[in-house]
Amino acid sequence: MNFLVTLINGLSLGGIYAMIALGYTMVYGIAKMLNFAHGDVLMVGGYVMFVFLAINAHPLLALLVAVIFCTLFGIGIEYVAYRPLRGASPLAVLITAIGVSYLLQSLAQIIFGSETRYVTVAELGLVKIGSLSLSVATLVTLGVCLAVMLVLHLFVRYSRIGRAMVAVSEDRGAASLMGISVNFIISLTFAIGFALAALASFFYLMKTPIITPTLGSMPGIKAFTAAVIGGIGSIPGAMLGGLLLGLVECFSNAVPALAPYTDAIEFALLIVILLGKPTGFLGKIRREKV
Amino acid sequence: MMSFFQKYKLKHYVNYAVIALFTLIFTILSLSGALHSSTQYLLEAMGISMILAVSLNLVVGLLGELSLGHAGFMCLGAYLGGKVASLLAPSLGESSPLTLLLSLAVGGVVAALAGLLIGLPALRLKGDYLAVVTLAFGEIVRVLFKNSGESFGGAQGLATPRFDRQTLFLWIFLSLLVCLFFLQNLMRSKHGRAITAIRDNEIAARASGVSVVKYKLLAFMLSSFFAGVAGVLFSFSQFNVRFDHFDYNYSIEILVMIVLGGLGSINGSLVAASLITFLNVKLADVLTGNLAILQDLVYALILILVIIYSNAPALKNFRERFNLRRLWGKIRKPKKADASVQRDDANDWAEIPTKIPMNEILSTDLSPVDSSVKARGDAPADREEDRHD
């Protein structure tokens, strides 16, 4: 019974990780860069909702505004910080992303101060299913996450733009020769990724209603880990990695002896998986041609 | 005079001399009691940062693998060295050099072994994947020490002996000199060339008989050894080691130092590390509250701008025109052709019109395996070295 509760909690946490991981993975797959600042979008979205809830806006309105804000924000960041570096060495891009992450955190600190803020996005209470008592928030999170993933998967698979995204990720040069606007696709990818992160932010705050300027760091790194475990660049991989990591985290936290070591266990899992399968579970093997 | 310099390549030893002179002056000041304790602390922090930056540069700038776990190695060194010191202090004395040396040895060696452990995945993983593994390693180390319980102080942190403040910075700068000695000697030997060859093109390096396994592990071990040493020195400087100091932001801070100093350039790392640490420590006194945050903001902006300026493909021409080294070369010897600048090969192009390197024009191949780090840092040193022999 406890097992079931933990399982569902794990899946819902995993869903949140997966949503952030989807952004990581799509940006990596299409723009070929690790957007280290991705986790911080969680924080940005959180603060936007905080502001709107403070003026008594409806939570869903706050969420909507946060999503729109983060979407535009993603496009802006890509345009200002990453686009000039297209074609530069991956390390340079990565370090810029780290710089952006720092910038966002310190901006948030300047605007909102470094103190912890509490925000209640939604009070959904508990539901009893048989003898199980589950928080509705958890179930909603799980449901929405699965739906979002499914939609995204179908979008990339079957829509015209989705296929253009796949094309850009396969071969940017060839895609642009086929008349696909690479810049547009990359901007769109950032927009989708950031919107997902804002959505994830809502559910994350539903779970832990605390906002600090560094809120995004840990979930960001965890989601990144999830993306890598699943095989970075792969959408189903991000889902798989996210859910797996969420389960591991919840089950490890449920065992008192393991609880303090949860983070270490998750990262150790990452190292072991990468050693066994260097591209993650569903990542494509790209051999350098000799 | 010039030829004397050239003959013995004295410029290779300039950084030793500068640091030694610096150390000497401050030692005299310290012994005469003229040095304020805050200045001593500043010197200690600068020395430790320089060791960290130079050692990280070996892996990132010269081997070309991104490591985000340098603070993890430092953490290992700090805890184990600190533990050894606190065990030895009752019998050998708190300020005994022997205590310090033994803890340095233990901290360094344990960190080097961890470096070996992290070097092993480096043989299979590349680029971003390896960066994640090093990041994960740093976090694991931190969590382990956080939950270490009594033996390592647990959440309170580990108390370390109170080493004599008057001389600690001297030891730190001596360690820095030793670190420089080994790393520069390595880089100026065939072994160092093998390491940069791996960075530039691993496949060609293998085909040229470079033992990639050996050199990757060597670079990781040496780099983490000195990170461990820096950790031990840090534990002596702080009197107390706490796991939360060594988070991933700290690794990033070291990375920022070497990026600003120029990847692959040891002197650049030294300058950037001492400058940033100086500013950090000094500004921490002056700036409080929101101003302190402003400092972070400025760092972040500088980091982004520097990277975009020095890497953006669109700014290539601009960079070449305003290349400091080139301008300096023009001032110094206006008549000699400057070998450091690509020769104007207009004639060559005219001769052979088919020579356009297509792969360079269309170089958008960004597959993850190919993401070899391209650092330009050591190039100028390369040229200078050979010019006069």
Add this chain to the structure above:
Amino acid sequence: MTDAVLQTEQLGISFGGLKAVQNVNLTVKKNEIYGLIGPNGAGKTTVFNLLTGVYTPTTGTFFLNGEELRGKTQEQINRAGVARTFQNIRLFNNMTVVRNVMVGLANRPEYRCSLFTSLFRLPRHFKVEKAMRAKAKELLAIFGLLEERNQLACSLPYGKQRKLEIARALASDPKLLLLDEPAAGMNPQETAELMDTIRFVRDHFDMTILLIEHDMSLVSGICDGLTVLNFGTVLAQGSVSEVLHDPAVVKAYLGE
């Protein structure tokens, strides 16, 4: 076994179910310049990758001067005496020209210098460095690259980059030199020059050369023997004129 420098026996590799190369039997004699030709995707570069240890053959084996090299690593094979160039030039771009060659020199026994010696700068380190630099310059002079020795390798024009790659390969003192499309991207005049260079390398370095090439003028001009690959198998083998007049070869190249 008498004077065969390279001998392959039923050499082959399959990736998954795809048989990329199968049953390749080559014999390259000492001081020969041997050509490996074939249409695109015939498996020529794969053969090179097998011979240099990038891939391990799934079938068959190969010998260098009678020593079996199958299953050895790239580094071991290089030390045993096989050096190569690449179809898409692979230089150490951010290192100077002279250092590119010095990387190649590092494994020669006469330049042995332990890590310890280097770290502590013992006298041997200086001696070895000096000798290596001199040797590297000697090699660069042969290829007309002495002037450019302090430039970054990436700043060289294309033709010189190709030459530098050959110089670097020769630096490791190989017994067998593998050239992967050395004339790619060259005009006829440069190709003619390259032919002289290859002959010169053979004579001056007492070298045995196996090369992949599409340029028939180069192949017929300098090769002593020829193997044609098609779909991973040997289509024809023998002297140049024999092979080029073989009906099967003509068919593979020109169609029916």
